[in-house]
Amino acid sequence: MSHLHPVPSGPSARHLVVVSAGLSEQSSSTLLAGMLTEAAVAAHDGALEARTTHVELRPLAHALTDALLTGFASGELAEALAAVAGADAVIAVTPVHSASYSALFKAFFDVLDAGALEGTPVLVAATAGTARHSLVLDHALRPLFGYLRALVVPTGVFAASEDWAGGSGETALRQRVTRAAEQLVALVTARPREERLDAFDRDVAAMGSFEDLLRRS
Amino acid sequence: MEFGIFSVGDVTTDPTTGRTPTEHERIRAQVAIAKKAEEVGLDVVAVGQHHNPPFVASSPTTTMAYIGAQTERIKLSTSTTLITTTDPVRIAEDYATLQHLLDGRMDLMLGRGNTGPVYPWFGKDIRDGIPLAVENYALLHRLWREEEVDWEGRFRTPLQGFTSTPRPLDGRPPFVWHGSIRSPEIAEQAAYYGDGFFHNHIFWPASHTKRMVDFYRQRFEHHGHGRAEDAVVGLGGQVYIAETREQAFREFRPYFDVAPVYGHGPSLEEFSSATPLTVGTVDDVVERTLGFREYAGDYQRQLFLVDHAGLPLPTVLRQLDHLGEVVRRLRTELGQVAA
Numbered sequence A: 001m002s003h004l005h006p007v008p009s010g011p012s013a014r015h016l017v018v019v020s021a022g023l024s025e026q027s028s029s030t031l032l033a034g035m036l037t038e039a040a041v042a043a044h045d046g047a048l049e050a051r052t053t054h055v056e057l058r059p060l061a062h063a064l065t066d067a068l069l070t071g072f073a074s075g076e077l078a079e080a081l082a083a084v085a086g087a088d089a090v091i092a093v094t095p096v097h098s099a100s101y102s103a104l105f106k107a108f109f110d111v112l113d114a115g116a117l118e119g120t121p122v123l124v125a126a127t128a129g130t131a132r133h134s135l136v137l138d139h140a141l142r143p144l145f146g147y148l149r150a151l152v153v154p155t156g157v158f159a160a161s162e163d164w165a166g167g168s169g170e171t172a173l174r175q176r177v178t179r180a181a182e183q184l185v186a187l188v189t190a191r192p193r194e195e196r197l198d199a200f201d202r203d204v205a206a207m208g209s210f211e212d213l214l215r216r217s
Numbered sequence B: 001m002e003f004g005i006f007s008v009g010d011v012t013t014d015p016t017t018g019r020t021p022t023e024h025e026r027i028r029a030q031v032a033i034a035k036k037a038e039e040v041g042l043d044v045v046a047v048g049q050h051h052n053p054p055f056v057a058s059s060p061t062t063t064m065a066y067i068g069a070q071t072e073r074i075k076l077s078t079s080t081t082l083i084t085t086t087d088p089v090r091i092a093e094d095y096a097t098l099q100h101l102l103d104g105r106m107d108l109m110l111g112r113g114n115t116g117p118v119y120p121w122f123g124k125d126i127r128d129g130i131p132l133a134v135e136n137y138a139l140l141h142r143l144w145r146e147e148e149v150d151w152e153g154r155f156r157t158p159l160q161g162f163t164s165t166p167r168p169l170d171g172r173p174p175f176v177w178h179g180s181i182r183s184p185e186i187a188e189q190a191a192y193y194g195d196g197f198f199h200n201h202i203f204w205p206a207s208h209t210k211r212m213v214d215f216y217r218q219r220f221e222h223h224g225h226g227r228a229e230d231a232v233v234g235l236g237g238q239v240y241i242a243e244t245r246e247q248a249f250r251e252f253r254p255y256f257d258v259a260p261v262y263g264h265g266p267s268l269e270e271f272s273s274a275t276p277l278t279v280g281t282v283d284d285v286v287e288r289t290l291g292f293r294e295y296a297g298d299y300q301r302q303l304f305l306v307d308h309a310g311l312p313l314p315t316v317l318r319q320l321d322h323l324g325e326v327v328r329r330l331r332t333e334l335g336q337v338a339a
Helices: A028-046 A058-070 A075-085 A103-111 A136-147 A172-190 A199-207 A210-216 B023-039 B060-070 B088-101 B126-143 B184-193 B206-222 B245-257 B268-274 B282-296 B313-338
Strands: A014-020 A050-056 A089-097 A121-128 A157-160 B002-006 B044-047 B075-078 B108-111 B149-151 B159-162 B176-179 B196-199 B233-235 B239-241 B278-280 B301-304
Touching (some): A028 A089, A028 A121, A058 A075, A089 A103, A089 A136, A199 B184, B023 B044, B023 B060, B023 B313, B088 B126, B126 B149, B184 B206, B206 B282, B239 B282, B245 B268, B268 B278, B282 B313
Parallel strands (some): B075 B108, B196 B233, B233 B301, B239 B278
16 A cells, blocks of 8 residues: 555554645645654654554545445545544645645545544644635635534644745744644643544444434434 | 345436336336246345335335236335335335235335435435334334334324224234344344344445444344344345356446446446446356355345346346346255255
8 A cells, every 4th residue: 555654653652644635746735744744743752652644645536536426435545534533633734726625635534434533633734836825724624624523723734835945944834833733742642542433333332222212213 | 045136116218228218118117027036036026115206116015016916926025115204104004905915925124215305205304314214113013013002203193092904914014124224223123123134235345234234133132032143134236147257247337337326436347346246147146145145144135136227128137037047056055055
């Protein structure tokens, strides 16, 4: 699997899943996703003992269309969806297309099981050619993850073309990346580690006994 | 173990000719297909219930009674009877009548229906799908077992001193299957009553079917109806059969590629490997079908979908000839397994 690179670590490690909807080989979305991941792992002097999975959506584009049409995902897409559903934290990065997240990005979260991100800390980030799109974080990404009942990190990270200038120093972009990553890690480490149920087991748990079902009807 | 066919009764344009059958032709085709199914030695034929185009199957018991009058041996069933939007009192009456007319040669499969607008047309709400299935079946179950029913619920007008007539044949209610693709509540319902559970087994990967069936089996035992392995399981399946695998793929592909449910998505090859769809020879279908037992265990009913997606009647009838051969082979194989 080209797009999943699990880093082995101890059983107590948290699982950080990074979803990037960049379209080119070295897209700015993937670049930003990499910076955010490094910052999260380094935040608070490495407080987050994490294994990291990167999910690039471009290789899953055909599978995503199939899943939209058939109602089920298979193969690498199913594995990617399961990784996100089982994540202790998610970093989600999309390029801006026509003033919103890209269709590829939205398709991934459309086929994710309802409830899969409930209570999961999510750091949202976006890239675009111009800073005029920066409110996409608040007008598109936050409502989406709010609907999915995720815990969205207060600082979102937006990078326009000009943000990639400025060398290796403490640029404004790097400061935002660090702040957002520290907030994400604070949310994750403040929460007890818990086993995540998948959609089927969540439905079974919510159902209770048949007598409960009869009473509810 | 029973083998048969199930359909939804769709009116679909044949993509290879552009011809759309009339409703009349489709309804008559259902009868011809059922008679052919009996002729080739199948055990069950199941008809659908839908209340919206492009489906013609809105009145399953009418169709079942007509088929039953023209056949001798084959069992009539449904795929599915809508327990959500059909008044359970009418289900009790219609299917008990059918049971008498067919001398018990029938059963039924309950389903919820997934077409949003149909619910409000019958005064219901699709968001109540599970509660409707639970409450309506609780009433249907009593109507067939108690002479006089006093009843009050959320979804229909109360009953006082109500007797559903005719009473079930010889005092034994028709056998009920509960069908669901993904709702564990329905598997739990089937287990609670000790009824059958049917998984459509067409649209989703087999790993999902296995989880639903395992859950039903375990709950069947929990509710005291017997051992998990003795729970009553039915599976669907979808096949297209020809003399050679190449011919089967060539003939079925134009129908698959634009089929209403999964068309324009995955390739026929991808869908055949991700789901139980089997396109190939009699041997291929026998082998794949025997494989279902590896994850579903011993099960009691296997229904195949062969009549859909615009396939013309002569093609469907030819499929049934092949399917008759498949079933003869399966019976032999399973007999050998049992011996």
